[in-house]
Amino acid sequence: MAQRVLVLGGDGYLGWPTAMAFSRAGHRVAVVDNFAKRQWELELGVRPLFAIPTLHERIRAWREVAENEIELFVGDLTDYAFVESVIDDFRPDTVVHYGEQPSAPYSMIDARHAAYTQANNVVGTLNLLFAMRDVSPETHLVKLGTMGEYGTPDIDIEEGYLTVDHNGRRHTFLYPKTPGSIYHLSKVHDSHNIHFATRIWSLRATDLHQGVVYGVETDETALDPRLATSFHYDEVFGTALNRFCAEAAVDFPLTVYGKGGQTRGYLNIRDTIQCVQLAAAHPAEAGELRVYNQFTEQFTVLELARRVKAAGEHLGWSVAMDHTSNPRKEAEEHYYNAVHSKLLELGLRPHLLSEELIDTMLLKIAEERERIDRSVFVQHVRWVPKALEAVGPGRATNRASSRA
């Protein structure tokens, strides 16, 4: 059944392909963006691998290629009047919400970037919840969260909720979260706010706790070069596999952080599209917060690097690996077992990470080899500032060390 689908963050890596996919499937689609990501790129001096036209140009290209309209609202989700006017104008059946600052390293640069990330993400989502409440309470929110909200607990990660038996009584909680960055914390805050909005105002929401996404193209981006998505390979916006592939393409040693035993859930960008479509097609009930763990396979970082190395060598490239010091503070070996069955039950057919798929990525990336900036592979953003780390656990008291 055709829906009105509003995609927040429609200029982004996942937002733009999502908008095209819904449009091609016959839904009426509008996108919202404030182009903040393009500002962050300028700030950091990085750019996407493929040259990305303006969003206006991409929408015109889509009209030409697919003979479909995508509507555009330009504005900032932290501006409540803007958010309410968009919801009121477009009356979405489904809001797909990617409109947040999505990078953990960006959030860890300093106090200003930390405050910006949390205020931007939390206030944007709050504004959306209030606008839904007051203007369009039947709208289904499909929110992109992250598997990183859970952290790496010593027990199995369930799909959103945890039932606890304690002193002879039982209660089901939102699964408790122990995230590993200021950005991941912002998503945890969102989850609690969305849970509140479903409990108190009976809104409908699905929170997609997504794993790490990889991939350069979808069925729609492949239709025309002007429809390419914003693929990043730098330390701040590039996710592990994407970065490794770009490194391999320019004979740069793969930057494995520390031991590489960090296990995470991963998925192909094509599966992100599938999952979001499945979520939209199966709206939550009024008052329900549905949570799906959205990934298809678990890998250690080292396993990913080994697969990229093998695929590269299969193409005749020489691929080295470098265990750089880990800029993050995280367990490099840990228990990890996360349930991810609900989306499979809804019909998700995963694109798993085969050598063939990596080969395809490598070749596609290699076409743009001359655009790759090797300087952005090196990590500069550290979770613990060097000054603090150097003094270590036996550091002097603040008075003694700083007043001296």
Next chain:
Amino acid sequence: MAQRVLVLGGDGYLGWPTAMAFSRAGHRVAVVDNFAKRQWELELGVRPLFAIPTLHERIRAWREVAENEIELFVGDLTDYAFVESVIDDFRPDTVVHYGEQPSAPYSMIDARHAAYTQANNVVGTLNLLFAMRDVSPETHLVKLGTMGEYGTPDIDIEEGYLTVDHNGRRHTFLYPKTPGSIYHLSKVHDSHNIHFATRIWSLRATDLHQGVVYGVETDETALDPRLATSFHYDEVFGTALNRFCAEAAVDFPLTVYGKGGQTRGYLNIRDTIQCVQLAAAHPAEAGELRVYNQFTEQFTVLELARRVKAAGEHLGWSVAMDHTSNPRKEAEEHYYNAVHSKLLELGLRPHLLSEELIDTMLLKIAEERERIDRSVFVQHVRWVPKALEAVGPGRATNRASSRA
């Protein structure tokens, strides 16, 4: 041992008495405030029961009465440069952090007040954590959280953490939170951010999950009328018992929300002071987030109202009770059993809620009877807007209801 104690929110109901108590006990004390609370009072047209001098005047009065200095920094915690300069100048051993928007109804007024509350509270605390990290990493943060972070789960509320056995493995989580307002959510966000700062940067923090505070005076406020604290009895800033006492003093029916079966933890303002002093005297280890449930007794709202009625009648007053419609969305009958033993183990000697104590409160409040504004007892801020409530669970779809 004398400490440097920095009290954030030093102009407030709890902040000012806390500052005086530490000062009197021989510590070096500084206070921070931006007087936001006095702006909110103007916005809502409410004022504290006692006439409160400016903070500068109170500090001069304290110098005169106690022959002690309290230093003052005026500024906003959401301004990182200000926060860092205060931490750098004063080099606190302990920061007592009351500097947040503290009212659940205020946070529920509309989208703007919700966003303000969360951004103000979360960013202020984030700035503090970064300033501690970069300037004074041995400082002990004593943060005022709230018992309201837990909500009302069907199992016992433990003191900060919950150990879960699941599928043959075990993990200890921060106790999962299910708060009941946008304000309480902001405190949950703070708790997660503070937990991160202790885990990743090895900061020291104690999170005081405080119950509902009541009382009009402390040992220090009683020394001189100019040292009175900012006591509120209105629907937005007045807590349950304080509001009931003010209502009784002007023969206004006690405003019991709904059935009155809502159970919460309560404590006397004198015990807040004791608890904060105990927390400061027993700093958390580096890397530790200590959590205390800070209250002394559990009551239902109805039980509180009955006690105020009995005490008032004992004074010869006639006291009526009115079960008004509940402006909040909350369970009016529920399981509630919250552990609160750690502060008792540290030496807390509770001032329990006796009829004598209520009599004293009633008489003290009655002295200012002519300043009491009866119009502010009535609740206007509703958790669920009337429009949404009216349509109810069987409401029409957004398209049908709003496009028609």
